[in-house]
Amino acid sequence: MERRSLLASVLIHAAALLLAAVILAPIFWLFVMSISPAADLVAKPLRWWPSEVDFSRYATLLSTIPNSAGAAFTASLVNSILVASMATIAAIALAIPAGWAVSRTPSIGWSLSLVIATYMLPPVALAVPLYMGLAALGLLNSVFGLALVYLSILAPFTTWLMKSGFDGIPREIEQAAMMDGASLFATLRIVTLPLALPIVATSALFAFLLGWDEFFYALLFTSDQRARTLTVAIADLAGGRVSDYGLIATAGVLAALPPVAVGLLMQRALISGLTSGGVKG
Amino acid sequence: MSGTWMTTRAWLLMLPLLIIMLAVIGWPMIDTVRLSFTDAKLVGAAGNFVGFDNYLKMLGSSNFQRALWATTWFAVVSVTAEMVIGVLAALLLNQQFYGRTVLRALLILPWALPTVVNATLWRLIYNPEYGALNAVLTQIGLLDSYRSWLGEPGTAMTALIIADCWKNFPLVALITLAALQAVPRDITSASLVDGAGSFARFRFVILPYLAGPLMVALVLRTIEAFKVFDIIWVMTRGGPANSTRTLSILVYQEAFSFQRAGSGASLALVVTLIVTVLAIGYGMLVRRAAGSAA
Numbered sequence: 295m296e297r298r299s300l301l302a303s304v305l306i307h308a309a310a311l312l313l314a315a316v317i318l319a320p321i322f323w324l325f326v327m328s329i330s331p332a333a334d335l336v337a338k339p340l341r342w343w344p345s346e347v348d349f350s351r352y353a354t355l356l357s358t359i360p361n362s363a364g365a366a367f368t369a370s371l372v373n374s375i376l377v378a379s380m381a382t383i384a385a386i387a388l389a390i391p392a393g394w395a396v397s398r399t400p401s402i403g404w405s406l407s408l409v410i411a412t413y414m415l416p417p418v419a420l421a422v423p424l425y426m427g428l429a430a431l432g433l434l435n436s437v438f439g440l441a442l443v444y445l446s447i448l449a450p451f452t453t454w455l456m457k458s459g460f461d462g463i464p465r466e467i468e469q470a471a472m473m474d475g476a477s478l479f480a481t482l483r484i485v486t487l488p489l490a491l492p493i494v495a496t497s498a499l500f501a502f503l504l505g506w507d508e509f510f511y512a513l514l515f516t517s518d519q520r521a522r523t524l525t526v527a528i529a530d531l532a533g534g535r536v537s538d539y540g541l542i543a544t545a546g547v548l549a550a551l552p553p554v555a556v557g558l559l560m561q562r563a564l565i566s567g568l569t570s571g572g573v574k575g
Numbered sequence: 576m577s578g579t580w581m582t583t584r585a586w587l588l589m590l591p592l593l594i595i596m597l598a599v600i601g602w603p604m605i606d607t608v609r610l611s612f613t614d615a616k617l618v619g620a621a622g623n624f625v626g627f628d629n630y631l632k633m634l635g636s637s638n639f640q641r642a643l644w645a646t647t648w649f650a651v652v653s654v655t656a657e658m659v660i661g662v663l664a665a666l667l668l669n670q671q672f673y674g675r676t677v678l679r680a681l682l683i684l685p686w687a688l689p690t691v692v693n694a695t696l697w698r699l700i701y702n703p704e705y706g707a708l709n710a711v712l713t714q715i716g717l718l719d720s721y722r723s724w725l726g727e728p729g730t731a732m733t734a735l736i737i738a739d740c741w742k743n744f745p746l747v748a749l750i751t752l753a754a755l756q757a758v759p760r761d762i763t764s765a766s767l768v769d770g771a772g773s774f775a776r777f778r779f780v781i782l783p784y785l786a787g788p789l790m791v792a793l794v795l796r797t798i799e800a801f802k803v804f805d806i807i808w809v810m811t812r813g814g815p816a817n818s819t820r821t822l823s824i825l826v827y828q829e830a831f832s833f834q835r836a837g838s839g840a841s842l843a844l845v846v847t848l849i850v851t852v853l854a855i856g857y858g859m860l861v862r863r864a865a866g867s868a869a
Contacts, residue, residue, distance in 0.1 A: 340710035391588035399585035418826040423606035446599040525691040532695040557687030
């Protein structure tokens with residue numbers, strides 16, 4: 295360990311404080327806005343701390359009284375959960391067999407590379423035919439249609455994660471079970487899948503968050519409460535004539551809670567995913 | 576078990592994924608190519624074949640050229656800033672100091688925030704009448720009167736880039752930090768013994784270890800930046816005076832606001848081509864960087 299001069303030590307701590315402030319100030323302000331009385335937020339000079347703490351907006355947004363601001367918000371919340379869940383389940387169902395196949399048969403690996411390479415396609419390049427296709431199928435403004443489209447984002451990602459997961463499970467275990475007379479299906483179900491369960495759970499969680507965050511397709515393919523998701527609802531609030539900025543902030547806090555909680559809790563898995571991506575290129 | 580049966584079985588297991596990918600990516604991509612040669616509208620008649628008309632018209636239009644410039648500017652400035660700030664933050668977090676573990680955990684917060692929430696948050700911060708930025712700057716005396724950061728063509732793009740950097744520099748920092756931990760301790764100490772200064776140490780001893788991961792971060796961020804839509808749509812919708820209208824926003828307006836599916840498709844394909852060329856070029860760089868690091 296190299297010895298640091300006092301000056302270096304002071305500079306490092308000052309830089310750390312600055313970094314912490316840069317990261318935390320905007321997030322902290324979002325939360326403060328959500329609990330400040332509306333008058334505080336339009337006061338000049340601006341109040342940095344609420345004159346009285348007011349959590350009522352959370353109750354307002356989460357209420358289900360018909361035709362209230364809450365009803366529209368909770369409807370979009372439910373839509374977001376539905377779309378992200380359906381897309382996640384379908385993506386995992388596609389990813390398990392495909393990920394296993396590529397992991398055990400490297401000669402077909404190029405097909406997965408091709409699927410993953412679609413990541414670089416800008417969504418605008420697919421949007422027009424998808425719009426026309428969904429319209430023809432009667433799936434515009436439908437949670438099912440949106441979930442189907444989300445598979446274009448979620449399925450390559452989950453397959454890639456599942457493939458790396460299966461790579462870590464020695465195929466000798468499967469061969470031993472087969473030797474004992476178990477069929478391929480039984481082997482996968484009894485031996486491989488239980489071992490792969492943690493990676494299935496991680497993939498599902500991240501897939502859900504990808505669906506939860508998605509905005510572009512949701513903006514294009516939904517038009518009202520029947521399918522409109524949370525991200526679109528928040529963008530509408532932000533761009534609309536809502537006079538209470540605290541309400542917009544509250545919606546933001548609520549939408550940010552699931553990914554932020556997962557990010558903090560699953561930091562280790564997330565970072566190891568990032569680094570393995572970095573190493574494999 | 577024979578090799579052919581193994582391969583056939585693998586393809587069978589891949590089949591459901593491939594069918595879905597064909598339906599939601601393959602077919603739309605091909606249909607976009609077809610549409611780009613027609614004058615089809617978003618709704619209604621199928622449209623007539625018009626050859627390269629859409630491309631010629633679009634490439635010559637000032638709208639396209641301005642959007643291409645705005646996208647390039649956004650991508651180059653935001654990605655450069657994210658790489659520099661991200662690496663600096665990672666180098667800092669690689670030092671010993673009180674509270675380091677907590678700060679590392681906090682780093683994930685901006686990145687975990689959904690893009691739309693991030694955009695909304697900064698839109699509130701930049702608010703011309705009641706925003707926190709105006710309040711801070713006037714309260715510490717740097718600003719005389721409130722400004723409309725997102726409402727003036729001179730500041731809107733910079734304001735957007737700052738919001739984008741704040742969300743995305745942590746990704747670069749996390750990747751760099753993980754790579755820094757792979758640098759063997761004895762190598763850095765050996766360079767100290769040899770009398771290397773701290774900059775020389777970073778440049779010649781540490782940087783080679785970071786080259787591969789940093790290239791990956793650069794590729795991912797550049798591709799994302801060229802596709803940018805969400806943050807701009809929520810914060811400015813391409814305004815004011817189209818100063819933040821990037822290519823994706825222009826495609827959206829052409830295909831969905833003006834319902835010109837044909838010319839929208841041709842624009843979308845040009846964007847795809849640019850991103851593909853970037854990705855391939857970078858891919859070659861990554862391979863070289865990985866080769867030199869090994």
